[in-house]
Amino acid sequence: MTQTAVTRAMLMLVAMLAAAAVAFGCLVNPPPATRGGVAADDAAARGATLFESHCAGCHTEQDAVQYLRTAPNLDGGRRSLSALLEGHGDSSAGEDTAIVDYLVARARD
Ligand code: HEC
Numbered sequence: 001m002t003q004t005a006v007t008r009a010m011l012m013l014v015a016m017l018a019a020a021a022v023a024f025g026c027l028v029n030p031p032p033a034t035r036g037g038v039a040a041d042d043a044a045a046r047g048a049t050l051f052e053s054h055c056a057g058c059h060t061e062q063d064a065v066q067y068l069r070t071a072p073n074l075d076g077g078r079r080s081l082s083a084l085l086e087g088h089g090d091s092s093a094g095e096d097t098a099i100v101d102y103l104v105a106r107a108r109d
Helices: 003-028 032-054 061-069 074-086 093-108
Strands: none
Touching: 032 093, 061 074, 061 093, 074 093
């Protein structure tokens, strides 16, 4: 075998190992998009439930979404709604975050 053939064989081996490592990584650890999607769905369901129990007695979801949309952009809307909820309603700070995340997602639709 010439020097070039040995080098080529080594490169092939390295490439195969890298491919195997990537394949194994995907099996053991699914791509973030899948996990993120599931997590986002869970968070949305939690936000919807929390809105239902802490806000819906006095507001429709549409009202809250409308409030977010009156800000120049949704980041501003998020900040202003988060600040408002600190002294509003009976939900905890953690619940407020879930509710705001949910409503911002709805306002994006
Ligand atoms: C006991 C009734 C009650 C509950 C529960 C309640 N609110 Fe309110 N909310 C009000 C009242 C009254 C106002 C002031 C009047 C208005 O602007 O609608 C208000 C104001 C707001 C505003 C500002 C509206 C604006 O145009 O300035 C937002 C946004 C809002 N609430 C969202 C929520 C969210 C989200 C929740 C749940 C975490 C919640 N509220 C829980 C009664 C309630």
